[in-house]
Amino acid sequence: MENMMPRIEVLLKEAIGKALKDLFELDVNPQTIALQPTRKDYEGDFTLVVFPFVKQARKSPEETARLIGEHVQENLSEVNGFNVIKGFLNFSFTDSYWVSFLLQGAKDPDYGVTPAGKKEDVVIEFSSPNTNKPLHLGHIRNNLLGYSVAMILEAAGHKTVKVNLVNDRGIHICKSMLAWIKWGNGETPEKSGKKGDKLVGDYYVKFEAELKKEAQALKEAHNYDDDMARNDAPLMQEARTLLRKWEARDTQTVEVWKVMNNWVYKGFDSTYQRMGVNFEKIYYESDTYLLGREIVLEGLEKDVFYKKEDGSVWVDLSDEGLDHKLLLRADGTSVYMTQDIGTAQLRYDDYNIPRMVYVVGNEQNYHFEVLKKVFKKLGKPYADQLFHLSYGMVELPAGKMKSREGTVVDADELMEAMHVTAKETTEKLGKVDGFSEDEKETLFETIGMGALKYFILKVDPKKNMLFNPEESIDFNGNTGPFIQYTHARIRSILRKAEERKIYADELDITKVNLSKKEKDLLKTLYQFPEIIDQAAAAMSPAQIANYTYELAKEFNQFYHDYSVLNEPDKDASRFRLNLSVLTARVIKTAMGLLGINVPDRM
RNA sequence: GGCCUCGUAGUUCAAUGGAUAGAAUAGAAGUUUCCUAAACUUUAGAUACAGGUUCGAUUCCUGUCGAGGCUACCA
Known part of the structure; x- marks a missing residue:
């Protein structure tokens, strides 16, 4: 990333800022100018909505847009055209800009990924099982989310520490x-x-x-x-x-x-x-609840908390719009809150990282509101940086899972079922002729897990989701296997390219003419670094999943319309090979951020 | 009762206040002498309701209706 050319939006925003200043004497911080990728049905690469400026400009939206467009085109050599539709100003960039971007990207094995350590460290807690029953579908969502978010944060430049807190008492x-x-x-x-x-x-x-x-x-x-x-x-x-x-x-x-x-x-x-x-680390509630109790008692001495006649200890949060909340029972034993107080402190002592993310279901929203306020009352440095990554429930077609009614979906059984379905479907399609037994088993597992993980992670974490077993094992359309398949197809091209001695890096950049489809694919690839940043900021693997699907679809259309290896024009062929290389890599990286492997053949 | 979420095609999911609300699946119709048809193309179909804010609202505010969660000396 370091030696990449500057992101084009940055230059474009600066040029727009200058245009606003020169034309209308408007001082706008270029960072705050909102650009969006131009929608596919219109011509252009990036779009500026000019409505916010028309009042100051004292011109019609169309006129405002036209003036800005002309000014920018004169001052930014990468821009080779623009069009105006109502208040929408669509900029187009030169093919040579896009192609040189592709060449840089194709050479960068870590395209899109920011080296860890550029942003603040984060401790992320997830899984948090009870030791009285097996893991079920709800835990699967929790684990996949936590793990994926940790990797997304890493890819966006954070160092993360993944911790588990086992409720063992x-x-x-x-x-x-x-x-x-x-x-x-x-x-x-x-x-x-x-x-x-x-x-x-x-x-x-x-x-x-x-x-x-x-x-x-x-x-x-x-x-x-x-x-x-x-x-x-x-x-x-x-x-x-x-x-x-x-x-x-x-x-x-x-x-x-x-x-x-x-x-x-x-x-x-x-x-x-x-x-x-x-x-990286597993904490046990049995090791932390005593520390929690100590901290509660300290708080009691400092009058942050109070004791009832029966000996139970409480915190009064009524002046902050909440309730009174129990911290220690009358018999002196600890509650959930007690150990969470201890665990947070222990974790802070261990890693000295104040930024903590808790991946916990939304039925505990109230608990975390209280926890945060308790930390604040205690004056803890991590109070303000506590973030509850609150995710929605997983429901079944029949309704909510209830362990007492035996309607829970067991994690092990579900994973096995996915494997079996992957096996049946794959064999029926005759996709594994020539595979060894080991290769087959690995592939079935990769596909089964890919389907399951993608199905769960593609949904916005905040939202409740419906888990329909029949749809989760579907391998067509917006699914993990669809994306895996796209990757396998590309890898197949790359293998053949090598056999036929067609090399991507022999491309003569001046001889490329971009078709609409090729440019669309290229622009989608271009978005990847930004998608990672956005997904990290929102802590949402769903954004990665939706993007990756979009990319795979884009590639499949390209694949259908154009031939990479059978293209007689050598430079066109090499160019498409570069496109394929980068697409395969982005798919692999992106799916990796979801904890999903992609096969080279399937 | 109080507090908090959420209501988008038949179904499952998208959409930093921006253009004609996108996909997938199910339905209908097609594509394979050509790099993997788990693919591609065409077609039909949705913002719960009523107000408000504004150049512009699925998105923000108010109310109604509907679904879920929390409101434990459970976790």
Whole structure:
């Protein structure tokens, strides 16, 4: 990037700024001038909307645009024409500008990527599983988002630290422990052949089922409502007792806890690996909640928080439009908020990075509002830089996933199903003749995962999304495999070019005439660096996904209309080869930012 | 009840306040002696409703209706 020529919009904005000054004595900061790529149905490369200036110019929109256009064309040699439609001023650049841009891009193996360290460091937390049940579709969205956002931030010049915070303690963990102690008969993953996280999850389900029975009995006997019945049920009381024993470091309890959590971690590891995510550091709530408690108690001493008669500790946020919020229970045990306070501090101590991004579902918006205000009250340096990357729920055609109703989509099963579908479809199309068994399996996995990841990441993170299994395994249209296929086709051209000894770098730049389609493709490639910056600013992999789809579509149209290797004009052929090289690279880089691999053949 | 999101083709998704609201899929009709047809081309179809702000509103404001989330000594 360093030795790239300046982005043309920058020059254009400066020229426009100068025109406004010279023509209308308008002082406008060139940075604030809004340019947009010209829409495809009009002629031109970049468009300036002149309406904001017509009042000052005291001219009609058309006249204003024409004057600016003439001034800019005289002063900027890359501009070779413009047209005006209503208040829209469309600039065109010379072919030689576009071609020389292409040549530079094609030579840059990191085209579009800014070296890490140019912008501030970021800690990004995602995944954050509970150790009482296996990962499901909701976690998949979380993990894919977190991992992708981290890579996008890196590509935009940030250094990132990916961290996971495992919720390995608390009442929910005690539930599965209690069920295993009561009804497990010493079952282990080895004995039963179950994956560790699945086994523990089964006991969590068992607990809930038994609790429901007890609660039902209580309701009938004492006319309790649902909450009362659940709370008063003997099982619930036992679970709370177990939590107190755990916090008191009771040897036997801690032993069971360790054993069961290790089963879960082993299970999670294989799920993470298949999903393709990883972390620089894993924090455990069991290691951070005590620090959190300390900080809460310190805050209590400084009168930032207050204590109720029953001994529970609270923060009063009513003067900031929020509520009173519990930080420590009356029995001294910690809540979710407590450990989040501790984790943030520990992380800051470890990395000294105040910018923290939390990838957590939008049902916790309120929690993070409170957390931020608590940090502020405590005067923490990271209070103002906390960012909650709040993503929407994943819904199924049948409605919301409910673990108690068994409608959750298991992460492992889903990934396996994607692999199987990829295999069936690929074999049916006869695409893998001549592949070795290993190559086949790798390809099926690449396609299956590509379909799944793209399907989830193409949706704006903020929005709720519908996961329709039938559509997620579709490989046509706006899908991961469509883009992968486009890449494979290009790689095929590049292989053949080498065989036929056609070399991209032998292009004579003066002999190229751009067709509309070629120029459209080139302009799309040109946008890539900006797309990365925008996606990073918005923390939205969806922007990368939509762009990449656009690019692939653009290439397929070009591919359909023009031949690269069978083109008799050598320079046209070499030019198109350059286009192909850069397109393949951008697709690969962009898909990489989504955590998706692209095959060379499929 | 209070607070916060969100309502775009049949369906799933796009659209920094800008031009004729884009795609995909499902539907209809086509393209392969030519670098991979998981492709390409043509066709039909949408801003929940009512006001307001302005040169211009899917986007901002108000209200109505509809969907979801939060409002736990759960996480």
